[in-house]
Amino acid sequence: MVDAPFARFAGADLPEITSSRATPFYAHDLDGMRQAGSELVASFAGAAHLVAYAVKANSSATVLRTLLGAGTGADVVSGPELDLALRCGAQPDRIVFSGVAKTDDEIDRAIAAGIASIHVESIEEIARVASRARVLARRASVSVRVNPALAKEAIATHSHVATGHDEAKFGVLADDMRYAIAALAREGDAIDPVGVSAHVGSQLTEVGPYLESAAALIAIAQEFRKEFASTMRLVDTGGGMGIDYGAGCGVVPGDFVRAVRPLLERAGLGDLRHVIEPGRCLVAPYVVLVSRVVQTKASPSRPELRWLLVDAGMNDLLRPALYQANHRVAVIAGGSGEARPWRVVGPVCESSDDFGLHELPEGAPAIVCFRDAGAYGFTMASAYNGRALPGEVFLSGGRVVHEVPRAPAERWVEDRLKA
Ligand code: LLP
Numbered sequence: 001m002v003d004a005p006f007a008r009f010a011g012a013d014l015p016e017i018t019s020s021r022a023t024p025f026y027a028h029d030l031d032g033m034r035q036a037g038s039e040l041v042a043s044f045a046g047a048a049h050l051v052a053y054a055v056k057a058n059s060s061a062t063v064l065r066t067l068l069g070a071g072t073g074a075d076v077v078s079g080p081e082l083d084l085a086l087r088c089g090a091q092p093d094r095i096v097f098s099g100v101a102k103t104d105d106e107i108d109r110a111i112a113a114g115i116a117s118i119h120v121e122s123i124e125e126i127a128r129v130a131s132r133a134r135v136l137a138r139r140a141s142v143s144v145r146v147n148p149a150l151a152k153e154a155i156a157t158h159s160h161v162a163t164g165h166d167e168a169k170f171g172v173l174a175d176d177m178r179y180a181i182a183a184l185a186r187e188g189d190a191i192d193p194v195g196v197s198a199h200v201g202s203q204l205t206e207v208g209p210y211l212e213s214a215a216a217l218i219a220i221a222q223e224f225r226k227e228f229a230s231t232m233r234l235v236d237t238g239g240g241m242g243i244d245y246g247a248g249c250g251v252v253p254g255d256f257v258r259a260v261r262p263l264l265e266r267a268g269l270g271d272l273r274h275v276i277e278p279g280r281c282l283v284a285p286y287v288v289l290v291s292r293v294v295q296t297k298a299s300p301s302r303p304e305l306r307w308l309l310v311d312a313g314m315n316d317l318l319r320p321a322l323y324q325a326n327h328r329v330a331v332i333a334g335g336s337g338e339a340r341p342w343r344v345v346g347p348v349c350e351s352s353d354d355f356g357l358h359e360l361p362e363g364a365p366a367i368v369c370f371r372d373a374g375a376y377g378f379t380m381a382s383a384y385n386g387r388a389l390p391g392e393v394f395l396s397g398g399r400v401v402h403e404v405p406r407a408p409a410e411r412w413v414e415d416r417l418k419a
Contacts, residue, residue: 006330011398024312025391032286037070043254054279130187147171199238236275280375287374313346321352334366
């Protein structure tokens with residue numbers, strides 16, 4: 001059976017939108033994102049909260065403004081992401097900043113902006129933030145990112161995106177928290193200890209590991225509050241809410257919030273601001289990467305070898321090459337006959353430039369799209385192999401409301417001539 005063509009997306013006609021545009025480009029459903037943001041905000045049911053959207057997942061200003069408009073704040077991991085969030089209108093007290101190796105300049109910007117929390121990831125960073133705050137004659141709001149040190153096997157996700165195990169570089173080990181607390185107390189003239197945070201991993205398709213991490217964090221938060229009762233304001237249980245890439249996902253993002261709330265209430269922490277840092281779930285399902293088929297390739301002597309050569313490559317969408325991620329491929333236009341397996345590959349000179357085997361029509365389609373490409377798609381794109389970055393099209397109410405076309409190929413040549 002051949003799937004019906006994926007012609008309509010976000011209420012718009014994809015073949016028509018593609019006909020006048022260079023491919024590959026990412027097409028964004030802003031209405032879908034807005035609704036996902038609102039639903040997640042509503043899942044707190046009135047409790048003090050901050051949905052700090054992880055800007056690294058998709059940092060297009062149009063996306064960021066859409067989510068901010070739906071009631072989110074921002075989770076940033078670099079000075080430029082912080083500047084972007086501020087320039088898109090994020091209120092400083094709705095921004096948190098994580099990262100294991102923040103530079104002095106990045107720490108300075110965060111302190112100067114007065115953001116809700118600088119999430120420190122090591123005991124050493126506490127003294128660095130304090131000394132920068134003294135230089136700026138400001139106080140810094142600081143949370144400690146805790147590494148809940150779960151068993152690696154307990155975090156059911158790809159090993160490259162599991163962070164909350166004890167050999168990960170992220171956060172302060174739960175066993176080391178007393179040293180972090182002592183360091184915060186020592187730097188009390190420059191730092192307000194405002195909370196604790198954790199992030200166990202990404203693309204979690206069940207709440208179990210998230211709850212386990214939250215439970216460990218909550219025990220630490222209770223200790224933290226005893227020490228810093230007057231300044232503690234937040235508990236940040238992190239991002240990681242998974243989506244259905246086609247293999248199924250039994251949870252919706254709000255389920256993670258609804259599961260953690262009772263734990264916080266029971267621990268006497270229900271009055272604190274409950275922060276979460278979702279990235280993927282707010283953007284991934286609402287974007288497709290549109291690509292033209294360049295040609296087919298077959299081996300007359302090995303008929304089982306058949307490739308569909310498309311104009312999107314691993315430089316445009318890195319996830320399959322880096323994490324063996326599967327992005328469903330759908331037909332936008334063309335194609336005839338019964339479905340058969342095609343190996344869909346891009347133009348980049350790497351064996352890993354391979355999007356996997358997909359059931360597509362025997363008579364090759366002309367335009368296809370990779371689904372669920374809104375998170376860690378464009379943000380991880382590169383110009384490898386002299387390839388221009390993909391274009392971006394933003395849809396709302398069934399029409400294109402904004403776009404950044406794919407850069408002309410000559411621009412890459414001009415740039416490299418300068419080097
Ligand atoms: N907070 C922290 C501290 C993080 O490290 C991350 C993601 C997030 C929040 C957002 O996680 P999300 O809700 O999006 O799962 N490039 C990989 C994912 C890397 C995630 C890095 N950290 C991928 O394409 O699957």
